[in-house]
Amino acid sequence: MNDSSFGISVKDIDFSWSYGVPILQSCSLDVPKGEFWMLLGTNGSGKSTLLRILAGLLTPQKGEIFMTEPMGFVFQNPDHQLVMPTVGADVAFGLVKEKLSLVAIKDRVREALAAVNLLDLERRPIYALSGGQKQRIAIAGALARHCEVLLLDEPTALLDADTQLELVAQVQRLVKNRNITALWVTHRLDELDYADGAFLLEAGKVVAQGDPIFLKEKLLKTPN
Numbered sequence: 001m002n003d004s005s006f007g008i009s010v011k012d013i014d015f016s017w018s019y020g021v022p023i024l025q026s027c028s029l030d031v032p033k034g035e036f037w038m039l040l041g042t043n044g045s046g047k048s049t050l051l052r053i054l055a056g057l058l059t060p061q062k063g064e065i066f067m068t069e070p071m072g073f074v075f076q077n078p079d080h081q082l083v084m085p086t087v088g089a090d091v092a093f094g095l096v097k098e099k100l101s102l103v104a105i106k107d108r109v110r111e112a113l114a115a116v117n118l119l120d121l122e123r124r125p126i127y128a129l130s131g132g133q134k135q136r137i138a139i140a141g142a143l144a145r146h147c148e149v150l151l152l153d154e155p156t157a158l159l160d161a162d163t164q165l166e167l168v169a170q171v172q173r174l175v176k177n178r179n180i181t182a183l184w185v186t187h188r189l190d191e192l193d194y195a196d197g198a199f200l201l202e203a204g205k206v207v208a209q210g211d212p213i214f215l216k217e218k219l220l221k222t223p224n
Helices: 047-054 087-093 102-115 131-144 161-178 189-194 212-221
Strands: 006-016 022-032 036-040 062-067 071-074 149-153 181-185 197-202 205-210
Touching: 006 047, 006 181, 022 036, 022 047, 022 181, 022 197, 022 205, 036 047, 036 161, 036 189, 036 212, 047 062, 047 149, 047 181, 071 131, 087 102, 087 131, 102 131, 102 161, 131 149, 131 161, 149 161, 161 181, 161 189, 189 212, 197 212, 205 212
Parallel strands: 036 181, 036 197, 071 149, 149 181
Antiparallel strands: 006 022, 006 062, 197 205
């Protein structure tokens, strides 16, 4: 039976590529509804694979997943998901399946852009945006669909330090203001200051979880 207090619940997930190398092994985690949690781990620990399984882009060989719908996914590189020529058109693109009226679509687009402080860029060409603006447009696309869960795969990896922390702070505010459940993959320990909790993944398993500041201090003390 699923616990309704969790927006994301993963139980004993196993995943291997076709050549048999295990990526995730009995991996389990729970993210409380309306909270902002981060997923840490070294390269190869399985972070991005787990997020892609949650997004439905990969299928595990074993295990169970419960997630509140609808879900939004933000890639590390926003150029991989922004497909329309202008900001407003791109945010509206994800609403096609919802069969809304043109007025309702416009309202959703403007509401989402206002939430990420980019309403004044509605008619701006995508190519004219900075990296940080592109990531915020990708997030706006999820907000326009009224997503309950937001998955973010190292969304600050291509951003400079100032833009990086600005984006983390903005997602934190959105989570709290809209009661979204968010799971954010990162390798930047300073981002933990904005999280409600964190998971540490090693060799495909969650080996530590809980207070993000405690995990941050533990990792800072760990020799490379």
